[in-house]
């Protein structure tokens with residue numbers, strides 16, 4: 001049997017967010033507010049002056065009574081190893097910690113406990129990956145390609161393929177328009193197309209495929225398979241069980257920041273579907 005080469009090792013990782021300016025849960029409900037609105041939801045019978053006074057009272061009361069920070073423990077002791085050639089789906093309900101774990105693997109969020117070891121530089125492709133709204137699709141392809149580590153020559157050579165893969169120009173010359181004129185699906189497709197134009201040791205994809213149409217999803221799945229064949233490792237966060245089944249050979253199911261199940265994607269997704277039905 002071929003030797004399995006680990007690309008990502010996540011060892012007992014915890015991630016905690018510190019939220020500035022938030023009190024403990026329920027504090028707002030427990031604390032009577034100065035000048036709070038009456039049962040009608042309005043600030044008493046007064047005019048603008050008394051409403052402004054009530055708002056000021058609320059601000060002052062907040063400053064006095066509530067501690068300034070609160071912590072959210074988003075990932076709680078997660079451990080696994082990922083290997084070359086694997087495509088791993090991360091599934092779980094809203095707020096279960098999938099995006100946070102992805103950011104920790106990408107090195108964008110430091111674990112509060114535990115360690116992440118990666119081989120090579122992981123690339124995180126999120127729905128919000130930064131392209132610039134005021135620049136045209138053309139300029140964003142060049143800048144995004146450079147940001148993804150391509151040379152100018154590589155970007156020039158792959159430019160046409162990126163445009164075709166994205167399907168941006170299928171219904172007219174959109175690539176010469178500013179990106180702010182694109183629908184969110186078009187923007188997400190362009191982002192994925194730029195990232196997919198080069199191979200990656202570890203590619204982390206956060207919901208980017210969800211916005212594409214059927215033809216784009218098929219092209220993306222084929223490209224992910226190629227990336228795996230080029231011996232990379234792909235992580236994919238998605239709420240589409242079908243996408244996880246079709247694209248990934250392994251799935252990790254997170255709930256409340258903990259791993260509930262880790263195994264072949266078909267088995268894990270089936271168990272997840274049973275639990276969430």
Ligand SMILES: Nc1ncnc2c1ncn2[C@@H]1O[C@H](COP(=O)(O)OP(=O)(O)OP(=O)(O)O)[C@@H](O)[C@H]1O
Pocket residue numbers: 017018019072073074092093094095096097098099100101
């Ligand atoms: N920037 C942040 N500041 C504070 N808490 C956050 C932040 N981002 C996420 N959280 C909290 O961390 C927990 C995990 O969130 P995360 O976004 O990782 O979940 P998710 O599984 O990706 O959710 P979804 O499926 O809804 O995208 C949630 O309780 C969320 O409220």
